[in-house]
Amino acid sequence: MFDFGIIPPAMFLGMIIFMLYGFPVAFSLAAVGLFFAIIGIFTGHFGEVFLQALPLRFFGILSNDLLLAIPFFTFMGAVLERCGLAEDLLEGTGKLFGGIPGGLAYAVILVGAVLGAITGTVAASVITMGMISLPIMLRYGYNPRLATGVIAASGTITQVIPPSLVLVVLADQLGRSVGDMYLGAIGPSILQVTIFVLFILVMSIIRPKSMPPLPKEVRGDFNWALLVRVLMGMVPSIVLIFLVLGTIFMGLATPTEAGALGVVGAIVLAAMNRRLTWPLIREAMSSTTHITSMVVMILIGSTCFSLVFQGMDGSRWIEHMLSGIPGGPVGFLIFVNIFIFVLAFFLDFFEIAFIVIPMLAPVASSLGIDLIWFGVLICVNMQTSFMHPPFGFALFYLRSIASKDVKTSDIYMGALPWVGMQLILVAIVIFWPQSVTYWLDHGPKVDPNSIKIEVPGFGGQLGLPPMGGGGGNGSPQIPGLTLPPLNGLPGAPPPPAK
Numbered sequence: 001m002f003d004f005g006i007i008p009p010a011m012f013l014g015m016i017i018f019m020l021y022g023f024p025v026a027f028s029l030a031a032v033g034l035f036f037a038i039i040g041i042f043t044g045h046f047g048e049v050f051l052q053a054l055p056l057r058f059f060g061i062l063s064n065d066l067l068l069a070i071p072f073f074t075f076m077g078a079v080l081e082r083c084g085l086a087e088d089l090l091e092g093t094g095k096l097f098g099g100i101p102g103g104l105a106y107a108v109i110l111v112g113a114v115l116g117a118i119t120g121t122v123a124a125s126v127i128t129m130g131m132i133s134l135p136i137m138l139r140y141g142y143n144p145r146l147a148t149g150v151i152a153a154s155g156t157i158t159q160v161i162p163p164s165l166v167l168v169v170l171a172d173q174l175g176r177s178v179g180d181m182y183l184g185a186i187g188p189s190i191l192q193v194t195i196f197v198l199f200i201l202v203m204s205i206i207r208p209k210s211m212p213p214l215p216k217e218v219r220g221d222f223n224w225a226l227l228v229r230v231l232m233g234m235v236p237s238i239v240l241i242f243l244v245l246g247t248i249f250m251g252l253a254t255p256t257e258a259g260a261l262g263v264v265g266a267i268v269l270a271a272m273n274r275r276l277t278w279p280l281i282r283e284a285m286s287s288t289t290h291i292t293s294m295v296v297m298i299l300i301g302s303t304c305f306s307l308v309f310q311g312m313d314g315s316r317w318i319e320h321m322l323s324g325i326p327g328g329p330v331g332f333l334i335f336v337n338i339f340i341f342v343l344a345f346f347l348d349f350f351e352i353a354f355i356v357i358p359m360l361a362p363v364a365s366s367l368g369i370d371l372i373w374f375g376v377l378i379c380v381n382m383q384t385s386f387m388h389p390p391f392g393f394a395l396f397y398l399r400s401i402a403s404k405d406v407k408t409s410d411i412y413m414g415a416l417p418w419v420g421m422q423l424i425l426v427a428i429v430i431f432w433p434q435s436v437t438y439w440l441d442h443g444p445k446v447d448p449n450s451i452k453i454e455v456p457g458f459g460g461q462l463g464l465p466p467m468g469g470g471g472g473n474g475s476p477q478i479p480g481l482t483l484p485p486l487n488g489l490p491g492a493p494p495p496p497a498k
Helices: 007-021 025-043 048-062 065-082 085-097 103-118 122-139 144-159 165-174 178-206 224-249 255-272 278-311 314-323 328-343 349-355 357-366 371-386 393-401 408-431
Strands: none
Touching: 007 025, 007 278, 007 314, 025 048, 025 278, 048 278, 065 103, 065 165, 065 255, 065 278, 085 103, 085 122, 085 224, 103 122, 103 144, 103 178, 103 224, 122 144, 122 393, 144 178, 144 371, 144 393, 144 408, 165 178, 165 349, 165 357, 165 371, 178 224, 178 371, 178 408, 224 255, 278 314, 278 349, 278 357, 314 328, 314 357, 328 357, 328 371, 328 408, 349 357, 349 371, 357 371, 371 393, 371 408, 393 408
16 A cells, blocks of 8 residues: 555545545645645655646646636526526426326426536526425425425436536546537436436335325316426527537537537526526626636645645555456446545535546546546436435535425435435446447547558559668669659749750
8 A cells, every 4th residue: 555655645634634624625635735745855755846837737727718618507507597497497397297196206307307407506406496396395295305305316417417517527637528528428317317207106106195296276277378388498498408518519619619608598598588687697697706716726726736646656556556456447436436425425526526536537547447438427426425414415405495394304314215316327327338438429440450541643552662772873762653754743844955
């Protein structure tokens, strides 16, 4: 364990202690990195020349065009959170499915998936759906644990469904295309929604009294007017999804440009709902500024830490430890996912992405693991950071808007089955890589040895003699190649007069 010195594990332990003590993550990472850099310089384990790269790294972060997608997608989600789109979608879909057992739960899952595709914000989904659907579900006989669990879980789907901010950050840290990361996440997104819907279906058959249908006077008549209302809420959302994701998948726009298009689309939707006001824009800008500043500061702090950690051969220490795990790539993936599942009790997904992923990516690459598959798998796992008690942020959001009649223990116990379903998806992605890679365009398989270059007009292939070979006059001769006289080439000067 200490083949590469004791300082790398000491750095890792110091980082954990600082975070558990409660210091801000960005400053803790920078402080630990610089502190151990000073120790390493005095003990001869670290060269001060490494610190010359810090200003260049800071400039690289601030000039990274890909990271511009974060404020764009955040601003888009903040506008849509406040424009009433979620309320209209949830009300119409709830009435559409309200006549069957578990109808409101189906509506919450489907609307959560749609909101995830157009906002990518867990807080917006959980708070909005909790405020609208939780009182109705409890009023008409839904089990509190089931109601709170489905609302919290539907909000966490946004972490996997593109254009998730987590996927953008992971693509940047893994050095892969955001478009490929989005394509890889399509399969797990569909599987996650399917697993949730199947769970509600099974529960509605086994325990129908825990999720009764809505009374007819509440849901109204099932008619064309209701269908048109639901479609009118869905169609603009689908158009916005295509505007953001379709342009990326078709190669018409970069993620940053697609995020800018999404902002324009969100403002148009807000105007269509007659909710576009200056206070709405100001609140969205304030929220975007806070989140973007937090991400950049964490990234700067993690850069300080990772630079010193790598200068101390910390990456080789990590690779030395993890490469010997039994089971090969599958054993490595199982260990990594258990490790991240535990870290998610204490760290936010941004912190995990900036701190842990740069350490694990080289090991995954050396084991032949596709980094798109690896990144999507980590993203699926980090869903649980919002759900598992007692630190899940989705549970905190739900507790803040739930009435006092809903016990905190019910919220925590209600989340456990959904955490289990998220872990089932983690296992599926580990043992079925095609759930991610199937959607990727790997391009045609070409054997470089089969490539032949033919030059038209020279009567065959172009072959070059070995270096130093030549004809009788000292000039290199090319088999099969006869050059015309200089004065026969187009544009050549005429021959001298005799």
